[in-house]
Amino acid sequence: MWNSLQDSRKKTEERKIAALFEDANRATDFSIQTDGLLLDYSKTNLDTDQRAALIALTKDVGPRRDAMFRGEKINETEGRAVLHTALRQLEGSTTDATLVVDGTDILAEVREVYDRMRVFAHHIRSGAWQGEGGRVTDVVNIGIGGSDLGPAMAVLALAPYADGPKCHFVSNVDGADLQDTLQGLNPKTTLIVVASKTFTTQETMMNAHTALQWMQGECIDPMRQFVAISSALDQTKVFGIADENVFGFGNWIGGRYSVWGPIGLSLMLAIGPGGFADFLKGGLAMDQHFSSAPPEQNMPVLLALVGLWHHKFCGYATRAVIPYEHRLRRLPAYLQQLEMESNGKGVGLDGKSLLHGGGPVVWGEPGTNGQHAFFQLLHQGCDVVPVEFLIGAKGHEVDLTHHHEALVANCLAQSEALLRGRTLGKARNMLKDNVSDGDVNRLASHRVFSGNRPSITLAYPKLSPFVLGQIIALYEHRVFVEGVVLGLNSFDQWGVELGKELASEFIPAVAGKSSPENTTASTQSLLDYVHGHRNGR
């Protein structure tokens, strides 16, 4: 099937996407809806036969998906179950539902930690839980990667629903991040949430220790205002955080899939337990759709297949995600971790090099800002970049509907422009009255748009907690499907280890306490440069 899809690429090269719209049903046949979400993938160069051939590649998806939902250890390279789906399962289950992994009922664990989170959130939000200086006004989440991107993206996305303390996020080991965040905050009314699955991540631990000193500097007992979210209860104890201030979770929740559980505490503090439950319900609705809809009507499956089509068969190396929703401006960063840490791999589950390679580069910025930066390349560059647009039918700013109308118009205009393009003839006509005949062709050529550039659009009613939950779960399952088709394990991340190891080796070298071994002349000369400047030379 893979080969026949590859062969069909020629057919695609000879055909214009616009021509596919001669079929009056194109838009409806190549779009799908579930629970109010609409995925339109009709502006792609994909026909019915090619879609059927792509669907045939997904035969292993159903069994592997069911194994994941059952709690089997499908993360084989780490010997772990993959059960972020269990975090939203309770929203649709009876109170006696169970899910046993390694002899432990993990739904009971989830119930318990959610109960504690809800009580804690209620106490913080109502003022029953006080800092040294009274009611908590600010929450600083210290974490990185999955312990930061999910809650940071979601808190920003759901700002219209936030009625709790103001949430801030510190991730970078660059002291500027912590410094700029703490500046202006009152340590006596600030809650520090240290979020780290392992509780050993260098950046997070360094930031947590510096935040601790910040509070101690104000003569505050920091342990009154520190809570931890982690799987490593031995490490949280060593740090000095009492067990009752730790929200634990099992190793069956991967970092980049963790916003649904305790790592989402700051989101719960911001929007309240009710809003958080709606977010989980959105995720659950997508899980139910993913597990029950046939492949040809399954949104995560189709989203994955369109991605595979572009990357593997059309040869487009990257994919741009452009949310026309300013509050989703951290979504591309979130998806970069979700997609590239999951599928950015070269070895398959069988330990051999992947036959067809791993996942693509994912990048993006919100619209309309991106239009005034890199859209030039999207329209006229030599590399084709498939674009994924996201747009809400409604905004939250009731007095600013004209802004939202302009936003929607821009989003629709961009996908249409990418598809339609502009011919040389049209460009010439635009110029002919103002430019001499000799110059028309040369100048017109700069105004030609090849068009025929693919895009998809994910439309939603309004960015509510439920809708955000749907969107995130949609992308999670899309990554899963891509991983299964490519034959890799989407749930480990060995590729981040080597750099971490070398960084620990280099810290004493940068501090001038040791010389690194086996270092290239390039790195040595960079070190010399840094030392020279640090020593005032």
Ligand SMILES: O=P(O)(O)OC[C@H]1O[C@](O)(CO)[C@@H](O)[C@@H]1O
């Ligand atoms: O939650 P932790 O253990 O601090 O890890 C943070 C992040 O670091 C990574 O392990 C990669 O460096 C991510 O997978 C994870 O989300």
